[in-house]
Amino acid sequence: MGIQNGREIIEQVAQEVADYAPEATTEELSRINPWRDLLPSQDGVLRELIYIGHVLRDLTPTTLPEDDYQLFSDLLRSLETRTNISWRVYEESEIRNPIMSACNRKPIPDEPFDINKRVNALHKYWDALSILPEKPGRWLDESDTTFIPPKLRGRQISDGEGGALSQLQEDDAIFKLNLTPEQNTEATKVYQKWRRNRDHKVSYLKLHPPTPMAWFPVSSSSTGASTAWNEVFPDGKIGRGRHVASSKLVGNKKWKPMFRSLLTENIPFDWVDPSGYEIDWDLELKESNEDYERSKERRAKQSEYQQVLKVKLSEEKAKEEL
Incomplete structure (x- = not known):
């Protein structure tokens, strides 16, 4: 038993030595860094x-009777018909x-404008596009200039698909989103925050490019995936937990990286933007507290309304059983 364990340890150490390779350097990681300055045109x-x-998050977990369903519908229609959303955006x-x-x-019962149906359809549409091999990586310049084809284009849209305001007549037409002065003010405030x-965090990540959280074979076919794995592990021993140095994957066209969201990237709290721009943290705290209170109030209303719906549903079931 002891001899067997000893052999296993020797084999494990030998494999770790064979697998060793230096991790990717900062210069190498910068070649696949997804975080950079945004184009002014965006x-x-x-x-x-x-x-x-910001507005459509109010759809979850449920809408309220007093909500502006026309606004929800118009915002969805804008997403369904836009031709100016690049993959990077x-x-x-x-x-x-x-x-x-x-x-x-x-x-909710009888929710207008087929909102739930349209949300699900849009999610499935975007998901299908996101796994296509021609989708450019976030670190490539092509992600700035490759645009997502709109879900709806060039046809009359019936009232059941979003209301009479939603009408497309030409192949290159898009639904024009018209915001009120109050909505425009809110849009500017939300975007500036x-x-x-975003720019504060990216100023750090541009100088300290992140290491991908995971890597995946570019090819979705079993043959292509096997080729990618065999290139990384020439001995053919593909096992769970076996280490692969990032230097073997950066720049390898058979592999694509997956990065963390900006929210989960670790940015030092005391980081100062080299450009000299300083965030007004008192203003940030004030706006965050206001947003929290608004969300808290809405959640309370949603919870109360859900209870009303449950009682109503129970009463309807009781009547049916009579």
Whole structure:
């Protein structure tokens, strides 16, 4: 038994020695760094997407009777028809998150504008596009200039798909989002807060490029994936937990990296932007507290309304059983 264990230890050490390779250098990681300055031409669409995501988060866990369903519908229609969302803008704005969250909710009875159906359809559409091999990596310049094809294009949209305001007549037409002065003010406020936080963190990550949290074979076929694995492990021993040095994967066209979100990247609390821009932390705290109180108040209303719906549903079931 002791001899057997000794052999296993020797084999494990030998494999670790064979697997050893230096980790990727800062220079190498900078070649696949997804965090860089945004193009000035993207400011307008980013502002609207950040605002849209801010509003559509109110869909979860349920809407309320007093909500502006026309606004929800118009914002969804904007997402369904936009032709100016580049893959980088899509990733940076994280617009997929409120849509994905809304897919897991239970809509209120008779919710107008087919909102739940449209949210689920949009989520599935974006998900299908995101796994296509031609989608450019976030670290590539092509992610700035490759645009997501709109879900809806060039046809009359019926009232059941979002209301009479949603009408497309030409192949290249998009639904024009018209915000009120109050909504525009809110959109600017929300975007500026997001942008300050984003640029502060990215100023660190540009100088300290992150290591990917995971790597995946580019090819989705079993043959292509096997080729990628065999290139990393020539001995053919592919096992759980076997270490692969990042230097073997950076720049390898058979592998693609997966990065953490900006929220989960570790940025030193005392980091100072080299450009000299300083965040007004008192203002950030004030706005964060206001946002928290608003969310807290809405959650309380949603919880109360859900209880009303449960009671109503129980009463309806009781009547059916009579």
